[in-house]
Amino acid sequence: MKIFLRILAGLGILVALLIVYITLNGNKKFDAPYPNITASKDSAIIARGRYLAFGPMHCASCHTPMANMAEIDAGKEMPMLGGWEISIPPGTFRARNLTPDMETGIGKLSDKEIARTLRYGVGSDGRLIFPFMPFKDVSDDDLTALISFLRSQEPTKNEIAPSEYTFLGKFLMTIEALKPDGPAVTPPISVLRDSTAEYGKYLAYNVTNCRGCHTPRNIKTGEFTGPDFSGGFVIPPGKHSNDYAFVTPNLTTDVETGVMAEWSEQAFINRMRGGRVHKSSPMPWGSISRMDDSDLKAIYRYLHSLEPIKNKIDKIVFEPGEELPS
Ligand code: HEC
Ligand code: HEC
Known part of the structure; x- marks a missing residue:
């Protein structure tokens, strides 16, 4: 009986250590290269970026307050103040303010940091960005257009609470079942637009x-x-x-x-x-x-x-x- 209790206590300590390890390791930082992307002020490039953001790349569907979804559905361009939220087993994730506001938006992020988030899933602070944004294989030209458009928006203050990983999310990161995922092959520089x-x-x-x-x-x-x-x-x-x-x-x-x-x-x-x-x-x-x-x-x-x-x-x-x- 005594031996049994000792084994039990030993196991308890092991489990406790594992929990501490996972909790600490769950704030893991990742690294990835910075794509060579620089925003442009060219109006045709900005217009292409606006089309991508409100159309095919649908940034607006997540980075607009949920209260504005009816307008977005009706095809209106609402400011991308952030606000979409999803809770799934690995965590609660909140889409941030994408206007160039310095404190609450992307004002302080460099073009290359934004490009790295979209291409490699690594945030500006090195954290894993949960893979809701599957844009890693978008061409350099389209990324450039998109970021040029983001920069051209009106800066607007809107604080969004940070995303949080659950214990399960941290565990999955510790065993690397969840990790940043970059492109398998170098993304194209440019893709010919056509109806093919x-x-x-x-x-x-x-x-x-x-x-x-x-x-x-x-x-x-x-x-x-x-x-x-x-x-x-x-x-x-x-x-x-x-x-x-x-x-x-x-x-x-x-x-x-x-x-x-x-x-x-x-x-x-x-x-x-x-x-x-x-x-x-x-x-x-x-x-x-x-x-x-x-x-x-x-x-x-x-x-x-x-x-x-x-x-x-x-x-x-x-x-x-x-x-x-x-
Ligand atoms: C975020 C997830 C998501 C994305 C991205 C998405 N879909 Fe869907 N799609 C759904 C869901 C969920 C439904 C079923 C509910 C509904 O019809 O809205 C659906 C329904 C559909 C339908 C059936 C509509 C009908 O009336 O029967 C078609 C066709 C479709 N999607 C095509 C596409 C195409 C093409 C794309 C890319 C351009 C796309 N979807 C992107 C989630 C998605
Ligand atoms: C399906 C919803 C969804 C779509 C579509 C989407 N995002 Fe996000 N975005 C999120 C969520 C959720 C987060 C927070 C993720 C996290 O914290 O792990 C986020 C975070 C970000 C970040 C923050 C990175 C950081 O360092 O904190 C940037 C920049 C970003 N998105 C840009 C974009 C752009 C640009 C587009 C369009 C090309 C886009 N997003 C489309 C949901 C989305």
Whole structure:
């Protein structure tokens, strides 16, 4: 009995040490190279950045106060004062103020720090930026345009509380199941804009994140667990969705289970412009509705060039409190 108690006490001390270790290590700093990006004052470049930020790159869908979502959905350009918040098992994450205000915005961040956050997921203070912003493979020209636009905005004060990792998040960082993820190959300097499937692939993967939401994933680590665009990613409920949860539809050409397999190009464009049907859907409908015909055609042509993948999604929208598929 005494030996048993001693073993138990020993185990207790080990667990306590592990908890202390994870808690301390959870504020881990990471390093990554600074991309060679410098903002420009050229009005054509700023205009391209504005289109990206309010359209395909949908910064506005997260970096605008949640109270302004109706305006964003209606296609208006609201100031990017931050405010979207999501609580998931690894932590609570809050999108910051992206106006150039010195104290509460991006005024003090350099162009290269912002570029590094978007390309490598490492914050200006070296912390891991949780992978909500899948822009690591965006071209140098598009990053330059985007940051040039961010700099051109009116600086506005709006304090956003910092993001917080939970114990689980810190644990995942300690074992490196969660770590910054940079581009696998050097991103392009420039990509030719056209309505081709090739440009559509660039948009669907690198810019608009259709793939990131419409592919099965592990919500704890963000890891992809099934074929691209086959749907079935479970997006948990939270403040950002008025406690509704969603499972994403299959976008491949399988006629039985793919939602857009039988849509014409024009039907797709109309649907993307048609906006939100499910009130609290996390899909950035407002931003996507601002995309021009050429960009939408390109995405359609790319998705319609994919192999059909059978993946039946039984249910898309889940009421607050309703049990989710695992
Ligand atoms: C899906 C929602 C979402 C989208 C889209 C999004 N962001 Fe973010 N952003 C966040 C969240 C959440 C954080 C806080 C993450 C954290 O603290 O780990 C953040 C943090 C940031 C930061 C802070 C980095 C730091 O050092 O603190 C910058 C800069 C940023 N975003 C820029 C952008 C830009 C530019 C775009 C558009 C290209 C964009 N974001 C699109 C959700 C989003
Ligand atoms: C942040 C996650 C997210 C992103 C990014 C996203 N979607 Fe979705 N999408 C969803 C969810 C959730 C639904 C189901 C609820 C709804 O229809 O709003 C959906 C629904 C759809 C539908 C079905 C609409 C209908 O009426 O049946 C299509 C088509 C679609 N998305 C295409 C796209 C394309 C193309 C992109 C990239 C340009 C994209 N999505 C980006 C989450 C996302």
